[in-house]
Amino acid sequence: MTHQILVVEDDPAHARMLKTLIADWGYEVVLADDGDTGVEQVKSRSFDIVLLDMKMKRLSGMEALKQILEYNPSLPVVMMTAYSSVDTAVEALKIGAYDYLTKPLDFDRLKLTLERILERIFLQSENQHLKERLKSTALHHNILGKSPAMAALLDTLNMVAPTDANVLVTGESGTGKELAAAALHDNSPRKDQPFVRINCAAITPTLLESELFGHAKGAFTGADKKRKGKFLLAHKGSILLDEIGEMTLPMQVKLLRVLQEKEITPVGSDDNISVDVRVIAATNRDLKAMAKQGTFRQDLFFRLNVVTVTIPPLRERPEDIPELVLHFLARFSKKNRREIKGVAPDAMDAMIRYAWPGNVRELMNAVERAVVLARTDYITRMDLPFGQTDESETPDRAHGAGHLENTPLSRIEKQAILSTYAAADGNKSETARRLGITRKTLLKKLKQYGKDK
Known part of the structure; x- marks a missing residue:
């Protein structure tokens, strides 16, 4: 495999000279004439190393470095600088550059630097940097990510959590709706009271009423004793009704009454029991459309939909993928007793570009699989579920529909x-x-x- 080197240099003569020299060493070289085009190249294709000039006209090397590392923190970047800019180069190292070379370049040192990076391309420094960033996210109740989409989500959760309003959490499967629901409870005045979860799709319609509201002794065959339902167990706290869109219409009527009257009636009993419960519902379905179609009660939809919190799919926040990867890497390395030290740049780049139709759950499964099957101390692209797949078979957010035309x-x-x-x-x-x-x-x-x- 030929390693890909991106040279970002605004001096055309110097750029051509570097391309000729590095190509003679067996590398494939791509040129970018300024910092902005260099960042675009990194986002449009995969590279093993970036050589980045410090001083450029449109976008400085320092700013380009920040944007490149924000996109892919595992990508090794070597700064090229004049002697007079060594202090700035040192600052670049603090930001996350792998190394710096002074101009005029010592070609032997350049070649050695490239070889050293490729020998240790699974860089511990970048992985350590990601781990430090990972620790700083613990404040948000296990919700990881600093992208604009996640910042907006967390801002909404912070505003809604202290209230007692019912909340409808929506999002595709695998996005983390249960984590959002837990954050709402943990930051509410009810945080010291029970947080009860129930998956409405996992229980048969005939048993769901008993699970939610409880039953009296002898209410049905097998009911040999009185049992409390989830609502009573959640009294003074919060209840998460996951997959609410799967609930049958007759059951929806009974749930609506509970939300209106603030009381439950156990199956087989005439007693009405008052309950004080905050209801958080979650679904991957379009309840508004279902209400129009008559498959979900409109009055129940309005009761649940006081506030809607939508979890963005992973493909809309690829900048959060490195954090998530390192989080799962640490968790599954410990669980599976594997000493995996980090992620190779090619693997991280592949994960950033992949569309993740199964969202965070699919990413989590992919990382655990890679940890278990990794042949070295670092996860490579070949360890990923789609690592040996032809690129035309891999969903890629950058290509859109045109990418599928000839597939x-x-x-x-x-x-x-x-x-x-x-x-x-x-x-x-x-x-x-x-x-x-x-x-x-x-x-x-x-x-x-x-x-x-």
């Missing part, structure tokens, strides 16, 4: 099915539901792809 439909279908299957943790029924196909069809496709075991 066979069978290949797109395969990627969609396998990505959804991974995001659903191998649950075939859930995968079929998300894809909108029958379980029989899914099993046939998985057998075709060799994933039927």
